[in-house]
Amino acid sequence: MNVTIKDVAKAAGVSVATVSRVLNNSAAVSASAAENVNNAIKKLGYSPNFLGRNLRKCETNIILAIIPSTEQTFYSEIIRGMQNAASELGYDILLSASNSSRDVEMRMLNMLFNRIVDAAILLGTQLDVKTLDGLNRQHYIALCCERVEGAELLTVTVDDEGGAFDAVKHLIKMGHRKIGMVSTSVNSMSSHDREQGYRKALEENGIPFREDYIYRGTYDFIHGVKAFEHFMGLPEPPTALFCISDILAASVVKKAISEGYAIGKDISVCGFDNILLSHMYTPGITTVEQPCYDIGRTVVEELIHNINHGERSNKAIRLPYKIIERESVGHYADTNNK
Amino acid sequence: MNVTIKDVAKAAGVSVATVSRVLNNSAAVSASAAENVNNAIKKLGYSPNFLGRNLRKCETNIILAIIPSTEQTFYSEIIRGMQNAASELGYDILLSASNSSRDVEMRMLNMLFNRIVDAAILLGTQLDVKTLDGLNRQHYIALCCERVEGAELLTVTVDDEGGAFDAVKHLIKMGHRKIGMVSTSVNSMSSHDREQGYRKALEENGIPFREDYIYRGTYDFIHGVKAFEHFMGLPEPPTALFCISDILAASVVKKAISEGYAIGKDISVCGFDNILLSHMYTPGITTVEQPCYDIGRTVVEELIHNINHGERSNKAIRLPYKIIERESVGHYADTNNK
DNA sequence: GTGAAAGCGCTAACAC
DNA sequence: GTGTTAGCGCTTTCAC
Numbered sequence: 001m002n003v004t005i006k007d008v009a010k011a012a013g014v015s016v017a018t019v020s021r022v023l024n025n026s027a028a029v030s031a032s033a034a035e036n037v038n039n040a041i042k043k044l045g046y047s048p049n050f051l052g053r054n055l056r057k058c059e060t061n062i063i064l065a066i067i068p069s070t071e072q073t074f075y076s077e078i079i080r081g082m083q084n085a086a087s088e089l090g091y092d093i094l095l096s097a098s099n100s101s102r103d104v105e106m107r108m109l110n111m112l113f114n115r116i117v118d119a120a121i122l123l124g125t126q127l128d129v130k131t132l133d134g135l136n137r138q139h140y141i142a143l144c145c146e147r148v149e150g151a152e153l154l155t156v157t158v159d160d161e162g163g164a165f166d167a168v169k170h171l172i173k174m175g176h177r178k179i180g181m182v183s184t185s186v187n188s189m190s191s192h193d194r195e196q197g198y199r200k201a202l203e204e205n206g207i208p209f210r211e212d213y214i215y216r217g218t219y220d221f222i223h224g225v226k227a228f229e230h231f232m233g234l235p236e237p238p239t240a241l242f243c244i245s246d247i248l249a250a251s252v253v254k255k256a257i258s259e260g261y262a263i264g265k266d267i268s269v270c271g272f273d274n275i276l277l278s279h280m281y282t283p284g285i286t287t288v289e290q291p292c293y294d295i296g297r298t299v300v301e302e303l304i305h306n307i308n309h310g311e312r313s314n315k316a317i318r319l320p321y322k323i324i325e326r327e328s329v330g331h332y333a334d335t336n337n338k
Numbered sequence: 339m340n341v342t343i344k345d346v347a348k349a350a351g352v353s354v355a356t357v358s359r360v361l362n363n364s365a366a367v368s369a370s371a372a373e374n375v376n377n378a379i380k381k382l383g384y385s386p387n388f389l390g391r392n393l394r395k396c397e398t399n400i401i402l403a404i405i406p407s408t409e410q411t412f413y414s415e416i417i418r419g420m421q422n423a424a425s426e427l428g429y430d431i432l433l434s435a436s437n438s439s440r441d442v443e444m445r446m447l448n449m450l451f452n453r454i455v456d457a458a459i460l461l462g463t464q465l466d467v468k469t470l471d472g473l474n475r476q477h478y479i480a481l482c483c484e485r486v487e488g489a490e491l492l493t494v495t496v497d498d499e500g501g502a503f504d505a506v507k508h509l510i511k512m513g514h515r516k517i518g519m520v521s522t523s524v525n526s527m528s529s530h531d532r533e534q535g536y537r538k539a540l541e542e543n544g545i546p547f548r549e550d551y552i553y554r555g556t557y558d559f560i561h562g563v564k565a566f567e568h569f570m571g572l573p574e575p576p577t578a579l580f581c582i583s584d585i586l587a588a589s590v591v592k593k594a595i596s597e598g599y600a601i602g603k604d605i606s607v608c609g610f611d612n613i614l615l616s617h618m619y620t621p622g623i624t625t626v627e628q629p630c631y632d633i634g635r636t637v638v639e640e641l642i643h644n645i646n647h648g649e650r651s652n653k654a655i656r657l658p659y660k661i662i663e664r665e666s667v668g669h670y671a672d673t674n675n676k
Numbered sequence: 677g678t679g680a681a682a683g684c685g686c687t688a689a690c691a692c
Numbered sequence: 693g694t695g696t697t698a699g700c701g702c703t704t705t706c707a708c
Contacts (some may be wrong), residue, residue: 001675002396004701015679027704030677045476050452052701056683058340062454070433071414071614079408080694083442085660092449095408095433097417103641111430114388115685138383140563191468221618247618254620276409277615280559280585330365343686351693358687365688368693390685394700453701 003044011040020247023048026277044303054115063092063300064117065144066108068100068124074275074292075123078144081296082121089304091118101312102126112139119303120145124188136314140307144299147189152314154306155297160190163288163321164197164242167270170286172205175332176268179207182227182248185216194244194272213238224251232259239267246271246278249285253328262331274324284326291319346429349378353554361386385547392453399429401638402455403482406438406462412584412613412630413461416482419634420459427642429456440464450477457641460484462526474652478645482637485527490652492644494637498528501626501659502535502580505608507580508624508661510543513670514606517545518576520565521555521588532582532610551576562589570597577605577670584609584616588625591666602668622664629657 005023013163014033021027022037029037030180040046041068054060063086067075084156086093093270094117100103105126112120112135118139125148126133134150137142140153171179181198184191202209215230224243228251231237231250243249249271253263261267265285274289298317343361344569347354352371359373361364367375376671378384378629392398402426405413417433424431432455436443443464450458457478463470463486469482471569473479480492509517511654519536522529529653533552540547562581566589569575583589587609591601599605636655644651 002701005703006701016702017679017681017704018677021678024703028677034677047448047451049393049701051389051393052455052684053703055387055393055686055701056685056703060389060454064432065472069414070408070417071411073409073411076407080437083435083437089393092381092445094449095435096403096431097421097433099418107430110385111432113385116398203618221614250618254618257620269434277618279613280588280592282595282620343687344685354686355688355695355697356693359694362687366693371693387685390700391687392700393685393688393702395701445678 002049003046007044007047008037008040008046009042009142012036017157022045029239036137048274054101057155058115059277060116060118060316062117063091063093063119063121063303064108064111065093065095065121065123066098066105067095068098069096073277074273075145076289077292078123078296081293081298081324083296085300089301091127091300091304093300098126100126105214109135112141119307121299121303127195136312140303140312141297142296142303145190147193147316149192154299154302154313154315154317156205156289156295156302156317156319157190158295158321159318161197162201162318163272163290163323164194164322165201166197166323167272167288168201168242169205170308171268171270171329172201172207172241173257174238174240174329176238177207178213178236178238179215179240179242180231181216182224182241182243182252183216184218184244186218189243191202198242205306213317219245219247221247224248224253225255226257228252228255240329241268242270246273246275246285246287249287249328250277250281253281253283253285268329270329274322278324278326283328286326286329287324289322289324290319291321294319341384343386345382346375346378346384349382350374352571364676365485378417386475396453398454398456400455401429401431401457401459401641402441402446402449403431403433403459403461404436404463405433406436408435410613411615412611412628413483413654415630416461419631419636420638421634423575423635423638424642427639429638429642431433431638432624439615447473450479457645459641461638462622464674466503474650478650480637480641482633483528485531485654487527487530492637492640492651492653492655493648494633494640494655495658496527496628496633496659497656498531499535499538499619500656501610501628501661502532503539504535504537504659504661505610505626506580507543508663509580509606509608509667510539510545512578512606514576514668515545515579515670516551516574516576517580518551518553518565520562520579520581520590521552521554522556522561522582524556529582536580557583557585559585559589562586562591566590566593566597578608578667579605580608580656582610584611584613584623584625586614590620591619591621591623598662602665606667606670608667616662616664621666622666624664627660627662659675 034230136153215227278285474491553565609625616623
């Protein structure tokens with residue numbers, strides 16, 4: 001049933017070598033031979049078996065991107081960037097979801113070990129520095145969106161610290177001095193870096209850091225609600241909240257509204273990521289935009305560069321962010337904290 | 339640099355056949371030989387090259403799921419269902435995004451033609467009946483979430499018509515008689531089937547169908563806004579809106595709020611899908627839940643069954659929905675359309 | 677410009 | 693229980 005290069009060769013009256021040549025444009029072939037081959041291919045409905053090709057060439061031209069969760073629309077533009085860059089350079093991007101499980105992540109990485117793919121990009125990882133460095137020694141691999149402290153491998157992220165710094169500075173500029181932060185206790189350097197930015201912005205403006213002004217949960221929606229409850233239970237609640245993600249910001253806003261707060265007046269809320277939700281929400285959520293498309297493009301371009309040059313760069317690339325102002329942040333002058 | 343089965347055989351002092359046997363548990367091997375092999379594998383850091391294996395076995399145990407867009411969190415649970423079913427049956431799921439482009443979709447399907455994967459699942463497709471039927475004759479392929487009229491291949495969806503029917507019946511039960519529908523003019527049978535359900539519910543309750551009570555745009559967020567403008571510009575605007583997706587419902591709600599409408603009072607809105615957003619939104623959006631996880635499981639189980647039995651079923655499986663009541667739908671008694 | 681043939685890494689049939 | 697070997701479909705060197 002399966003038609004192979006041999007069948008095509010026979011039908012075209014040439015050798016398999018010639019068929020291979022027209023298939024790959026790898027060497028000059030006479031016009032008539034080429035025509036015969038192409039006709040035979042069409043007639044037989046032949047498509048080459050890449051397992052044979054890939055085995056022979058020791059490459060698949062596929063890059064695997066491992067996503068922690070497909071629940072996050074956030075990855076969407078990153079993936080588009082990856083795909084476009086890859087396609088231009090003759091590669092395909094395949095995706096898989098690790099569900100933030102170390103085991104699943106390793107299982108997916110088997111694709112790399114088994115030579116099913118040429119390289120892997122981890123958008124968030126459960127692996128530790130040592131494992132990562134070990135992988136990087138043997139394979140082409142990169143981190144995207146989430147850096148790992150101490151790991152020496154190609155990493156592309158937004159400038160997390162800078163974004164948080166500017167977001168908090170924006171809140172301060174709007175007159176806020178009591179600024180809380182909704183962060184995570186998850187092992188995540190982006191959380192860490194954003195906390196750093198938050199602290200620096202406070203410091204630079206002479207606002208003392210208060211431990212009770214920082215709430216740490218997970219990325220899960222519910223923790224926006226919990227954070228809000230925590231802050232509003234404080235004797236001196238914040239007038240503005242900087243959240244580590246738009247999902248958490250939306251959750252805070254939802255809870256605040258249901259408690260009768262006027263967003264942008266009684267309480268200001270700033271998110272991070274600029275996912276569609278932050279724009280769709282009522283009110284629109286002020287946030288820090290990540291250059292997702294560029295992040296995706298960049299990591300693929302760098303990775304393929306590494307493959308082509310047999311290099312193993314450990315560049316840590318930080319791309320610029322942008323503050324997007326919407327309605328969820330208002331002037332402190334208007335603020336009348338309940 | 340690359341260590342192969344030969345190297346392991348040499349290091350273990352056995353033949354490659356024996357190594358293969360312990361690798362695959364394919365035949366009895368003496369305990370001592372097995373131990374030697376395992377030690378050699380560990381010592382050399384060997385992992386099998388699946389290109390060789392797959393070429394030899396003419397199978398890869400990979401199923402490719404082609405998603406129109408990674409922007410839709412809706413697919414998340416479906417994918418989890420697919421992964422779990424696949425994993426139990428010895429397969430892996432790989433994903434790719436077609437961005438709703440026919441060309442990209444075909445490019446991804448090359449993975450199937452090229453034997454990189456054993457089967458493909460299309461979650462929405464740009465291909466026509468003839469192409470699909472042709473593919474189905476040559477390959478293992480299935481449709482998921484979106485059926486194609488007339489196409490004879492394995493298809494798993496929610497009961498779109500039934501879900502819409504019950505959703506609209508729910509609105510009627512809440513006292514509404516003037517019910518608009520936000521649909522799409524996109525070539526999508528789920529839209530079509532949900533329109534059918536809408537019409538049947540009206541009919542069954544003696545409510546005449548009005549062409550101006552149906553708005554057709556795309557799935558894009560902006561069309562909720564446009565739909566709302568359309569309906570409210572009518573001399574006799576609807577008191578309730580049934581939307582084909584939660585995204586569109588959220589968009590309608592956002593626009594309505596910004597125009598000063600009280601949701602669930604001045605206007606009721608029902609969505610479809612039950613994505614996280616419909617729960618996160620303020621107010622919570624009443625919607626039709628799809629059994630996403632089961633949809634994913636089912637399509638993979640059926641597909642692998644087909645592979646294992648060399649069958650090419652054309653089952654059209656419709657899974658049951660569930661109405662989720664939240665705050666965006668209220669009694670007509672309360673309604674005071676502006 | 678073309679063909680013969682080796683060989684990529686693996687599995688499995690066969691012989692022992 | 694184990695080893696030898698053919699061959700999966702392809703690319704590529706080499707000789708012509």
